[in-house]
Amino acid sequence: MKILLAAVNAKYIHSNLAVYSLKAYAEKSLAQSDCGGLNVKPDITIAEYTINQQEDEILRDIFQGKPDILCLSCYIWNLTCVENIVREIHKVLPDTHIWLGGPEVSYDARAVLGRLPEVDGIMMGEGEKTFLELVRFYCGGTESLAQIKGIAWRERSAGKEERIRENPWREVMDLSEIPFVYEDMEGFEHKIIYYESSRGCPFSCSYCLSSVDKCLRFRDLELVKRELQFFIDQRVPQVKFVDRTFNCRHDHAMTVWRYIQEHDNGITNFHFEISADLLREEELELMRQMRPGLIQLEIGVQSTNPQTIREIRRTMKFEEVGRIVKRINSFGNIHQHLDLIAGLPYENYDSFKASFDDVYKLEPEQLQLGFLKVLKGSYMEERKEDYGLVYKGRPLYEVLYTKWLSY
Ligand code: SF4
Numbered sequence: 001m002k003i004l005l006a007a008v009n010a011k012y013i014h015s016n017l018a019v020y021s022l023k024a025y026a027e028k029s030l031a032q033s034d035c036g037g038l039n040v041k042p043d044i045t046i047a048e049y050t051i052n053q054q055e056d057e058i059l060r061d062i063f064q065g066k067p068d069i070l071c072l073s074c075y076i077w078n079l080t081c082v083e084n085i086v087r088e089i090h091k092v093l094p095d096t097h098i099w100l101g102g103p104e105v106s107y108d109a110r111a112v113l114g115r116l117p118e119v120d121g122i123m124m125g126e127g128e129k130t131f132l133e134l135v136r137f138y139c140g141g142t143e144s145l146a147q148i149k150g151i152a153w154r155e156r157s158a159g160k161e162e163r164i165r166e167n168p169w170r171e172v173m174d175l176s177e178i179p180f181v182y183e184d185m186e187g188f189e190h191k192i193i194y195y196e197s198s199r200g201c202p203f204s205c206s207y208c209l210s211s212v213d214k215c216l217r218f219r220d221l222e223l224v225k226r227e228l229q230f231f232i233d234q235r236v237p238q239v240k241f242v243d244r245t246f247n248c249r250h251d252h253a254m255t256v257w258r259y260i261q262e263h264d265n266g267i268t269n270f271h272f273e274i275s276a277d278l279l280r281e282e283e284l285e286l287m288r289q290m291r292p293g294l295i296q297l298e299i300g301v302q303s304t305n306p307q308t309i310r311e312i313r314r315t316m317k318f319e320e321v322g323r324i325v326k327r328i329n330s331f332g333n334i335h336q337h338l339d340l341i342a343g344l345p346y347e348n349y350d351s352f353k354a355s356f357d358d359v360y361k362l363e364p365e366q367l368q369l370g371f372l373k374v375l376k377g378s379y380m381e382e383r384k385e386d387y388g389l390v391y392k393g394r395p396l397y398e399v400l401y402t403k404w405l406s407y
Contacts, residue, residue, distance in 0.1 A: 001139050003044045004067035005131075008058070008078040008085075012050050017194040017242060018073050018102065018127065019046050020181035025128035026135050028179045039140030051081045058085055063092050069138055071123075071131070074102035076373060079395045083116060090118035099134065101127045103209050104395070107377025109152035113164045121145065121153030125169055125213070126199070128178060172213070175199050176220040180227050185234055193231060193239045197224045197256065201244035203275075205302075206312045206379040207341070207372060210244045221255050228259055231268060238269045246272040250280060257286055257295070264291055273298045276328075277320035284327060292333040299325065300339045304358040307346040313379070318358065325362045338364040343372035343399035345387045352405070372399040 005023055007016030023044050035041055045065070049058045062070065062085070070089065072082050086098055101123035105112045109122040123130045130150040136142045145153050150170035156162050175198065182188065200216035201208075231239050247253040253274075260270055276299045287295070303309060304318045328334050338359050342352055359367055374381050374391045383389075388403035401407040 074104040296335040
């Protein structure tokens with residue numbers, strides 16, 4: 001049974017951690033049971049493409065592999081491309097079962113199945129266990145899709161009208177159960193390495209899908225240290241932590257930062273998304289001693305308008321963020337990247353200018369200005385009428401105007 005996990009990344013240098021994680025988890029679990037109960041052996045492969053590639057090139061590549069099952073990972077930046085692939089690939093591989101997963105389809109599964117009749121089902125939420133069960137299903141080990149948690153699927157039975165069914169969501173898993181995906185570095189030589197030491201976010205920002213799943217989990221720190229040592233030994237140029245708020249647990253962050261400081265190879269750079277106002281003196285003192293370029297920090301400010309911050313349910317004390325960013329700046333060894341979002345509730349042109357000035361004054365190495373994206377399933381989307389939010393109808397769903405800010 002040929003199963004292809006395909007990812008369409010934004011850039012060639014990116015890699016898709018999700019598909020590697022699904023493959024590693026399924027293969028490890030199947031090996032432990034010696035593929036017990038399966039009628040056919042699964043052959044799981046990965047293909048990575050980019051949105052800048054010609055769609056025909058991607059179609060040809062998938063077609064040549066002739067997978068029995070094709071699973072595609074969906075994000076806001078690739079959904080249009082994935083939908084085009086799905087529509088066309090079904091014409092040339094009509095017997096291939098097509099499954100989608102990822103944040104861009106998880107909270108909107110019925111609508112996606114409604115508009116893409118080529119798709120058999122959607123994996124909703126985290127995918128490792130769900131994918132494993134799908135593999136078992138297609139290889140004869142599970143009797144019915146109705147038994148698999150975390151999927152929405154198209155039920156087709158002879159003589160009956162087709163219907164879309166949605167099974168209950170799955171309980172979240174222990175992050176330490178996922179195998180390390182980089183044992184074999186072949187193919188990652190010129191890529192950014194993405195690494196996950198925690199999943200979920202304790203905060204509730206209204207525009208963000210990470211706030212929907214409140215189950216914050218951490219990978220065992222002994223495992224994390226071993227895996228970081230692997231990257232250090234391999235002298236990889238950059239490791240980006242995908243943890244949503246890396247420093248939300250002080251002892252976890254401190255252990256990782258201390259480890260990379262003590263085992264620095266003089267080359268590898270580690271990137272973290274953090275909440276600056278959660279940093280403590282102990283962490284700042286450690287950062288002060290780091291090699292220039294050992295770590296870089298991405299810090300979401302989004303707005304400095306207190307009414308906006310309250311309304312988007314963001315937990316941030318800007319005075320504290322400002323104090324800490326300036327302090328880190330004074331060390332002269334850490335690149336800071338600060339984010340702002342235009343188009344948030346209560347943010348008019350003048351208050352946005354004030355937000356911009358406030359952040360600019362902090363002199364970060366990089367200031368990223370993005371436009372609000374109204375994501376399906378987010379609380380922001382629920383409040384769109386109240387905010388007079390008008391946004392693009394296709395991904396990236398960027399705001400066009402609001403009650404407070406004209407187009
Ligand atoms: S802190 Fe970041 S990841 Fe967490 S809910 Fe807010 S925007 Fe999302």
